[in-house]
Amino acid sequence: MPRQLDDATDTLLASMLVADGRATLKTLAEATGLSVSAVQARVRRLETDGVIRGYVAQIDPEALGLPLAAFISLTPLDPRQDYEIPDLLADFSEIESCHSVAGDASIVLFVRVASPAALETLIREVRKRANVATRTTVVLQTCFERQARPPS
Amino acid sequence: MPRQLDDATDTLLASMLVADGRATLKTLAEATGLSVSAVQARVRRLETDGVIRGYVAQIDPEALGLPLAAFISLTPLDPRQDYEIPDLLADFSEIESCHSVAGDASIVLFVRVASPAALETLIREVRKRANVATRTTVVLQTCFERQARPPS
DNA sequence: GCTGAAATTCCTCAAAG
DNA sequence: CTTTGAGGAATTTCAGC
Numbered sequence: 001m002p003r004q005l006d007d008a009t010d011t012l013l014a015s016m017l018v019a020d021g022r023a024t025l026k027t028l029a030e031a032t033g034l035s036v037s038a039v040q041a042r043v044r045r046l047e048t049d050g051v052i053r054g055y056v057a058q059i060d061p062e063a064l065g066l067p068l069a070a071f072i073s074l075t076p077l078d079p080r081q082d083y084e085i086p087d088l089l090a091d092f093s094e095i096e097s098c099h100s101v102a103g104d105a106s107i108v109l110f111v112r113v114a115s116p117a118a119l120e121t122l123i124r125e126v127r128k129r130a131n132v133a134t135r136t137t138v139v140l141q142t143c144f145e146r147q148a149r150p151p152s
Numbered sequence: 153m154p155r156q157l158d159d160a161t162d163t164l165l166a167s168m169l170v171a172d173g174r175a176t177l178k179t180l181a182e183a184t185g186l187s188v189s190a191v192q193a194r195v196r197r198l199e200t201d202g203v204i205r206g207y208v209a210q211i212d213p214e215a216l217g218l219p220l221a222a223f224i225s226l227t228p229l230d231p232r233q234d235y236e237i238p239d240l241l242a243d244f245s246e247i248e249s250c251h252s253v254a255g256d257a258s259i260v261l262f263v264r265v266a267s268p269a270a271l272e273t274l275i276r277e278v279r280k281r282a283n284v285a286t287r288t289t290v291v292l293q294t295c296f297e298r299q300a301r302p303p304s
Numbered sequence: 305g306c307t308g309a310a311a312t313t314c315c316t317c318a319a320a321g
Numbered sequence: 322c323t324t325t326g327a328g329g330a331a332t333t334t335c336a337g338c
Contacts, residue, residue, distance in 0.1 A: 017209035022207045035308075050212055052211060055208070063201075098296050102290045137253050145249040192317095
């Protein structure tokens with residue numbers, strides 16, 4: 001159960017680290033008006049409390065050879081196994097996110113693949129593995145994509 | 153036009169930086185068997201070539217006060233302005249991603265908000281701003297969510 | 305909680321092979 | 322690409338408030 005952000009200082013730290021995950025303690029200290037040590041202690045606490053889950057490099061999907069993205073909606077053929085589906089899909093590296101949803105489908109996946117052929121292969125394997133019907137929406141263009149930011 | 157990843161070493165570097173965006177050059181050097189200087193040059197090249205777009209901290213959305221996520225599908229009421237829609241939506245900080253898609257809708261958004269009431273407000277504003285009909289799918293649970301990784 | 309300072313590690317750049 | 326070295330910068334740790 002993750003905490004809320006305590007105060008304005010933590011919120012500022014989180015904002016800055018979302019904008020630049022490699023911001024130095026010195027930079028953060030200057031922005032907050034605290035000492036480097038104090039900032040370090042706060043950031044450490046945000047990390048151990050799970051507010052900051054980690055730091056990642058954002059890689060261009062095309063450079064990875066994954067230029068094609070798609071949403072795949074899943075409808076279980078056997079509703080009894082509904083809750084097991086995410087576990088069955090965790091191995092597929094092509095799946096970037098897996099959301100259980102309220103709506104026509106039970107689950108919505110966001111996937112990245114190398115080609116239309118790879119998408120077809122993935123869809124078939126997901127159907128078989130999870131025993132689901134699928135409905136796929138191909139992404140034509142990603143207009144923008146960004147990290148959730150603290151609401152000012 | 154972003155380059156492909158050149159070789160196995162660049163792929164390994166990218167993988168490691170996706171797993172830990174704060175990995176030190178020394179760590180990367182040990183994993184690749186290269187010198188720190190060589191790794192530094194490679195990472196720099198990946199950055200300037202746009203393969204590495206940046207580094208970000210991943211923040212727990214709940215800690216930010218944004219526990220509710222949803223997909224919103226947009227259908228333009230006036231198809232002539234189709235291509236302008238993403239620009240009109242860029243200011244909404246609640247919108248995490250905006251994809252143009254092939255399917256029933258023209259555009260699919262992924263959004264994070266504080267509450268059902270905030271979701272309703274957002275939907276109304278999106279409709280008005282972009283002159284679209286909307287179809288919203290509420291996320292009940294995010295089973296997993298991860299960065300695209302280089303396919304082994 | 306915070307500060308400040310010392311000790312350590314890391315980054316950056318250059319030179320030379 | 323490698324190694325080396327030097328200078329600066331960042332991180333860590335710890336004493337003290």
